[in-house]
Amino acid sequence: AQSVTQLDSQVPVFEEAPVELRCNYSSSVSVYLFWYVQYPNQGLQLLLKYLSGSTLVKGINGFEAEFNKSQTSFHLRKPSVHISDTAEYFCAVSAINTGGFKTIFGAGTRLFVKA
C-alpha cells in the first residue's frame, strides 16, 4: 500500500518570493510521483511527474521538483511565485499492482500568493 503526506496545509508567500511545498510518501513497491494543481472551481491538471532518470524534474509554469529516494520525498519548488500561482497543489503517488495503475493523493497544500 502507498500513502502520501503533504506537510503543510497552507503556505502564504509574497509575490516574487521562492516557495517550497513539501511531500513525503511511503510505499512497499516502486512508485511514480506527480504534482497536480487545482485552480478554484476547476479540475486538476498535471504540473510535473517523476517516472525515472534524473531526480530533478521540471514542469509547467516554472515549477520543479526533486525526487529523494532515501528521504522518500518529492518536494515542489518555484524560485519566484506570481499571484496567478495561487491554487491548491496535490502530491500524488502511483504504483502498479494486480488491480492496475493506482494513484493516491495527499491532502493538498493551499498556496496563497500575496502582493
Place this chain on the structure above:
Amino acid sequence: NAGVTQTPKFQVLKTGQSMTLQCAQDMNHNSMYWYRQDPGMGLRLIYYSASEGTTDKGEVPNGYNVSRLNKREFSLRLESAAPSQTSVYFCASISTRGSWGELFFGEGSRLTVL
C-alpha cells in the same frame, strides 16, 4: 476533444435516495477512476477499473458501487445516499501512452445530500 465528461455537474439528494454519476472518456484509455474531494482531505480513491470488465476498491468504497459499462464509460452509484457522501466527485482516466501515468480529470460533480 472532450476528454473526460461527467454528468450531472450538480445534484441535490435527500437522505436515502439513490443516484448514478456518469463518466465517459474519449481518449481510448484502459483505466478509469472515481475520486471524492473533501476540504482538508485531498482526493480519496473510491473505486477504479484497470480495464473493461474489472473493478477494484480504493480507499473509501463503502456506500458506493461502480459499473464499467464498456471501455469508454465508468459509472458510480449511490444506492442510499447519506449526508457523509456530500462531496465533489471526480472521474479520471489514465494515459499509458504519450503522457504516461498522467490522470485526466473531468470537471467534477458536486453532490449535496440533505
